[in-house]
Amino acid sequence: MRVNLRPRSRDLACQQAVELVTGYLEDALSPAARRRFETHLAGCPHCTEYLAQMRATIKLTGELTPADLTPGMQAELIALYRRWKDEPRTE
Amino acid sequence: MELLARLRSGDEQAFIILVRRHHAAMLRLAGTFVPSFAVAEEVVQDTWLGVLRGISAFQGRSSVKTWLFRILVNRARTAGVRERRTVTLGEEPAVDPVRFDQAGQWASPPQHWAEDADDRMQAAKVADRIRSAIEDLPPRQRQVVTLRDLDGLGSADVCSILQISAANQRVLLHRGRSRLRQLIETEFGRI
Numbered sequence: 001m002r003v004n005l006r007p008r009s010r011d012l013a014c015q016q017a018v019e020l021v022t023g024y025l026e027d028a029l030s031p032a033a034r035r036r037f038e039t040h041l042a043g044c045p046h047c048t049e050y051l052a053q054m055r056a057t058i059k060l061t062g063e064l065t066p067a068d069l070t071p072g073m074q075a076e077l078i079a080l081y082r083r084w085k086d087e088p089r090t091e
Numbered sequence: 092m093e094l095l096a097r098l099r100s101g102d103e104q105a106f107i108i109l110v111r112r113h114h115a116a117m118l119r120l121a122g123t124f125v126p127s128f129a130v131a132e133e134v135v136q137d138t139w140l141g142v143l144r145g146i147s148a149f150q151g152r153s154s155v156k157t158w159l160f161r162i163l164v165n166r167a168r169t170a171g172v173r174e175r176r177t178v179t180l181g182e183e184p185a186v187d188p189v190r191f192d193q194a195g196q197w198a199s200p201p202q203h204w205a206e207d208a209d210d211r212m213q214a215a216k217v218a219d220r221i222r223s224a225i226e227d228l229p230p231r232q233r234q235v236v237t238l239r240d241l242d243g244l245g246s247a248d249v250c251s252i253l254q255i256s257a258a259n260q261r262v263l264l265h266r267g268r269s270r271l272r273q274l275i276e277t278e279f280g281r282i
Contacts, residue, residue, distance in 0.1 A: 013195025018185045022265035026246065028257075046200035050186075053201055057272040061240040064222055066115035073132070074110065077139060081106045084143040 012040040017047045021054050095155065099146050110139070113156060116242050117163050123234045124167035134170050138163045153251065157244070160252045185269035204279055217278055224274040225267075232267035239264055 012020075017040050023029045024037050041048050097105035117138060121131035141162050149158055190199040225233055225241075238249045250260050 014197045015191040015195035022261055022268060026261055028261060046197040049201050049203055053204060053272050053276065054268060056204060057268055057275055058240050060217065060221060060275065061271060062243065064218060064241055066119045069111060069114050077110050080136060080140060081103055081143065084140060085101055
């Protein structure tokens, strides 16, 4: 049994919808929850914009590249590799 | 697998390729566990040594990247001082409650993000702000966001690397992404 905290039981409030965004994008909502979320989006331009912003956030985050490997670090790692190669093998 | 076979047979070039491919992302991930860049560097070096010593143990059940990251996380957790092992998942709304009215409808709705936000100067500035916002995330959120959205790993791999449940992974991802969206919104409002 579901407890309804909202005036109209089948409608999501925007404040609830924003909490479902990740579940929606992860395809982790139940079919019923997904339907309710999509129904809400269809009638709510603000939450549609919110979802677009979450997608844009993921895209912008994904564009960050890690710092380049410095020549010094690469040299250290090659030295490490050579030390390992010279280690006595037990196998 | 071929790269690993070359590595096992003592091909230094194979090691260099592996390092070039993964080292920077490993350093970035290590940084989410330990308090300084210097410690993160040590952890990653230690990881590479562990990788070489354990190379014959790699079974190929996961991708090389996932395998490397798992070894890294084990070592980083040992070295890390910031992390609490348990995930405390208290209330943390995705959007500040003051932006909704009493019925939970938007009172202060999100404004449309301009498409011209990829102006070069502006993009660089936003990237810098996102980078520092990620650094400011609580460690568990930062780890999940880094692996999912920066490294592009799937949720199953991330659960396996961090040893967390799918549900926790999702909550951490949701909170991390929500905070970043908020930050970008503030940033765009300022431009």
